[in-house]
Amino acid sequence: MTSPAPRLPFSRPPAFVAPGRDGAPRVLLLGSGELGKEVAIELARLGVEVVAADRYAGAPAMQVAHASRVLDMGDPVALRALIDEVAPDVVVPEIEAIATQVLVDVEATGRVIVVPTARATALTMDREGIRRLAAETLGLATSPYRFVDTLAGLRAATAAVGLPCVIKPVMSSSGKGQSVIRTPDDVAAAWEYAQTGGRVAASCPGGSGGPDETGVRVIVEGFISFDYELTLLTVRHTGGTTFLDPIGHTQVDGDYRESWQGQDVPDVVVRRAQEIATAVTDDLGGYGVFGVEVFVVGEEVIFSEVSPRPHDTGLVTLVSQDLSEFALHARAILGLPAGDVTRIGGPGQEAAASCAVLAEGEGVPVVTGVELALAVPTAQVRIFGKPSVSGRRRVAVALARGADVAEARARARAAAAALRIELV
Secondary structure: OOOOOOOOOOOOOOOOOOOOOOOEEEEEOOOOOOOHHHHHHHHHOOOEEEEEEOOOOHHHHHHHOEEEEEEEOOOOHHHHHHHHHHHHOEEEEEOOOOOOOHHHHHHOOOOOOEEEOOOHHHHHHHHHHHHHHHHHHHHOOOHHHHHHEEEEEEHHHHHOOOOOOOEOOOOOOOOOEEEEEEEHHHHHHHHHHHHOOOOOOOOHHHOOOOOOOOOOOOOEEOOOOEEEEEEEEEEOOOOEEEOOEEEEEEOOEEEEEEEEEEEOOOHHHHHHHHHHHHHHHHHHOOEEEEEEEEEEEEEEEEEEEOOOOOOEEEEEHHEOOOOHHHHHHHHOOOOOOOOOOOEOOOOOOOOEEEEEEEEEEOOOOEEOOOOHHOOOOOOOEOOOOOOOOEEEEEEEEEEEEEEEEHHHHHHHHHHHHEEEEEEO
């Protein structure tokens, strides 16, 4: 189905009052990481009061917001109390681990807009919801899949979809709990990792009570030997739907590492990707940026996932175009027109790339070598300002432009390599 246009958060044209004053437009960010930080900056540029929330203090978006709150957003009582206290005009979920029923309830009151919609947030938080929507309701091409919640079920599912296959918790992000099963001997270890790596851990990780004991629900996907992956950033706004230039990207263990714009993508692939993005985002409804991920095999385009918010691979838009995905998201969720998007870069700078910078271990990240990174031609750096690292986390991104994708990627990689991360 095609969802009706949502109610706008403010009168048209919007009336903006200085943050902190009565009548000031107020946005509550649920999730305050590096992507939320860029959204907060763009909202502040438009005169919006931003309250940033996350599970820990000092998160990146909190550093640029007008106010901040610390809470477990998966706790429905705490989340409802936060929304009642802040009384936002718009709630912008920037992560998946949220008590989505609360968003459904507050949206139903008509007093708060949830971006893009509470239904979209709930569906995309759970891989099962969005996969069944795409494959079974919309009839889009996807990899073969099964959903299981026992070790015995996983063994049966791997036999059904074939090896190799990919296992992912239905509720996880950044590759957590995800692994590739290549042989039957890999099944037990993959199951145990999925039980501890998702956003909801099993009470008995690894199905320790036996192969039929229910654990964290997972999706088992048949492996696709794709030529390349694309993210199609899709912007739903008052003027219609705008597609940004396709973004190529690479992932390691299910987590973004590099992305770029300027790749030569056949017109037939772009058109099919846009058709898929239109089908999915029209059904989800609402306004804002959606990151639609697809696999490409020859001229065949296969739906993978969708995020109802700015996408990490879209960090490249900070240097590739005059309006980044974050600026477009801010405009769209306020009911403002997206406007015309213009690619940045004169002769010799037709492509752009981003390269994630990671830290691994425990401690406070200290970043040095910025002067060396910025000495790389066209390079820019964004340091996220994460107050601590536990495990493996992105702490910065290097960005660059070049005459083609190869040069842009090489420059972004060189700038990233120049940065030194010490945990203290």
